[in-house]
Amino acid sequence: MSSSSYQKIYQIVKNIPCGKVATYGQIADLAGFPGQARLVGYALNSLPEELDIPWHRVINSQGKISFAGGSGWYEYQMSLLETEGIEFSPSGKIDLKQFQWQAK
Protein backbone atom coordinates (compact mmCIF):
# COMPACT_ATOMS: atom_id res chain seq x y z
CA MET A 1 0.00 0.00 0.00
CA SER A 2 1.32 3.37 -0.92
CA SER A 3 0.73 5.55 2.10
CA SER A 4 2.41 8.80 1.17
CA SER A 5 0.41 11.95 1.85
CA TYR A 6 -0.54 12.31 -1.78
CA GLN A 7 -1.63 8.69 -2.05
CA LYS A 8 -3.86 9.21 0.97
CA ILE A 9 -5.47 12.20 -0.71
CA TYR A 10 -5.97 10.31 -3.95
CA GLN A 11 -7.71 7.59 -1.97
CA ILE A 12 -10.27 10.05 -0.60
CA VAL A 13 -10.89 11.74 -3.94
CA LYS A 14 -11.45 8.37 -5.52
CA ASN A 15 -14.37 7.84 -3.13
CA ILE A 16 -16.32 10.89 -4.24
CA PRO A 17 -19.48 9.51 -5.89
CA CYS A 18 -20.59 10.51 -9.37
CA GLY A 19 -22.92 13.50 -9.26
CA LYS A 20 -21.30 14.93 -6.13
CA VAL A 21 -18.38 17.27 -5.44
CA ALA A 22 -16.07 17.91 -2.49
CA THR A 23 -14.00 20.92 -1.45
CA TYR A 24 -10.23 20.94 -1.00
CA GLY A 25 -10.66 21.58 2.70
CA GLN A 26 -13.04 18.70 3.03
CA ILE A 27 -10.65 16.30 1.32
CA ALA A 28 -7.77 17.50 3.47
CA ASP A 29 -9.81 16.89 6.59
CA LEU A 30 -10.88 13.42 5.51
CA ALA A 31 -7.34 12.53 4.53
CA GLY A 32 -6.09 13.43 7.98
CA PHE A 33 -4.63 16.87 7.20
CA PRO A 34 -7.10 19.33 8.74
CA GLY A 35 -6.48 22.85 7.51
CA GLN A 36 -4.13 21.68 4.76
CA ALA A 37 -6.37 22.35 1.77
CA ARG A 38 -3.31 23.38 -0.23
CA LEU A 39 -1.84 19.92 0.01
CA VAL A 40 -4.88 18.60 -1.81
CA GLY A 41 -4.36 21.09 -4.58
CA TYR A 42 -0.68 20.22 -4.81
CA ALA A 43 -1.46 16.53 -4.88
CA LEU A 44 -3.98 16.90 -7.68
CA ASN A 45 -1.61 19.15 -9.58
CA SER A 46 0.91 16.33 -9.80
CA LEU A 47 -1.76 13.68 -10.23
CA PRO A 48 -0.64 10.92 -12.63
CA GLU A 49 -3.32 10.46 -15.29
CA GLU A 50 -3.10 6.68 -15.10
CA LEU A 51 -4.47 6.60 -11.57
CA ASP A 52 -8.03 7.13 -12.84
CA ILE A 53 -8.99 9.63 -10.15
CA PRO A 54 -12.12 11.83 -10.48
CA TRP A 55 -10.12 15.00 -9.83
CA HIS A 56 -12.82 17.12 -11.49
CA ARG A 57 -15.11 16.56 -8.49
CA VAL A 58 -12.85 18.63 -6.27
CA ILE A 59 -13.62 22.36 -6.10
CA ASN A 60 -12.79 25.20 -3.73
CA SER A 61 -14.74 26.27 -0.66
CA GLN A 62 -16.64 28.86 -2.66
CA GLY A 63 -18.18 26.17 -4.81
CA LYS A 64 -16.14 27.21 -7.81
CA ILE A 65 -13.59 25.58 -10.07
CA SER A 66 -10.07 26.48 -9.01
CA PHE A 67 -8.67 26.92 -12.49
CA ALA A 68 -8.57 30.38 -14.00
CA GLY A 69 -11.81 31.10 -15.80
CA GLY A 70 -11.25 30.96 -19.53
CA SER A 71 -8.50 28.37 -19.32
CA GLY A 72 -8.97 25.16 -21.21
CA TRP A 73 -8.81 23.17 -18.00
CA TYR A 74 -11.59 25.28 -16.52
CA GLU A 75 -13.95 24.49 -19.35
CA TYR A 76 -12.86 20.86 -19.40
CA GLN A 77 -13.64 20.38 -15.71
CA MET A 78 -16.97 22.16 -16.03
CA SER A 79 -18.06 19.97 -18.91
CA LEU A 80 -17.13 16.83 -16.99
CA LEU A 81 -19.21 17.95 -14.02
CA GLU A 82 -22.20 18.94 -16.11
CA THR A 83 -22.06 15.51 -17.72
CA GLU A 84 -22.44 14.01 -14.25
CA GLY A 85 -25.46 16.16 -13.51
CA ILE A 86 -23.80 18.98 -11.58
CA GLU A 87 -25.47 22.33 -12.22
CA PHE A 88 -23.69 25.68 -12.39
CA SER A 89 -25.28 29.00 -11.52
CA PRO A 90 -24.85 31.86 -14.04
CA SER A 91 -21.79 33.04 -12.11
CA GLY A 92 -20.14 29.66 -12.54
CA LYS A 93 -20.74 28.48 -9.01
CA ILE A 94 -21.99 25.13 -7.79
CA ASP A 95 -24.60 24.98 -5.02
CA LEU A 96 -22.72 23.07 -2.32
CA LYS A 97 -25.95 22.68 -0.35
CA GLN A 98 -27.21 20.54 -3.16
CA PHE A 99 -24.13 18.86 -4.62
CA GLN A 100 -21.49 18.59 -1.91
CA TRP A 101 -20.57 15.03 -0.98
CA GLN A 102 -21.58 14.05 2.53
CA ALA A 103 -18.85 11.61 3.57
CA LYS A 104 -19.54 9.31 6.48
Add this chain to the structure above:
DNA sequence: CTCGTGACGGTAT
Protein backbone atom coordinates in the same frame (compact mmCIF):
# COMPACT_ATOMS: atom_id res chain seq x y z
C1' DC B 1 20.77 18.88 1.64
C1' DT B 2 18.58 23.53 -0.01
C1' DC B 3 15.35 26.09 -2.84
C1' DG B 4 11.28 27.09 -5.44
C1' DT B 5 6.81 25.99 -6.50
C1' DG B 6 1.87 25.14 -6.19
C1' DA B 7 -5.95 22.80 -8.34
C1' DC B 8 -6.44 26.73 -1.10
C1' DG B 9 -8.49 28.97 2.93
C1' DG B 10 -9.32 32.20 6.43
C1' DT B 11 -8.77 36.82 8.15
C1' DA B 12 -7.94 41.63 7.66
C1' DT B 13 -8.47 45.92 5.07
Add this chain to the structure above:
DNA sequence: TATACCGCCACGA
Protein backbone atom coordinates in the same frame (compact mmCIF):
# COMPACT_ATOMS: atom_id res chain seq x y z
C1' DT C 1 -18.72 42.49 -1.64
C1' DA C 2 -13.84 42.53 -3.51
C1' DT C 3 -8.88 42.44 -2.96
C1' DA C 4 -4.56 41.49 -0.48
C1' DC C 5 -1.69 38.86 2.38
C1' DC C 6 0.05 35.17 5.17
C1' DG C 7 0.39 30.37 6.75
C1' DC C 8 0.77 25.47 5.77
C1' DC C 9 3.52 21.27 3.78
C1' DA C 10 5.08 17.75 0.31
C1' DC C 11 7.68 16.93 -3.81
C1' DG C 12 11.00 17.51 -7.68
C1' DA C 13 15.28 19.58 -9.47
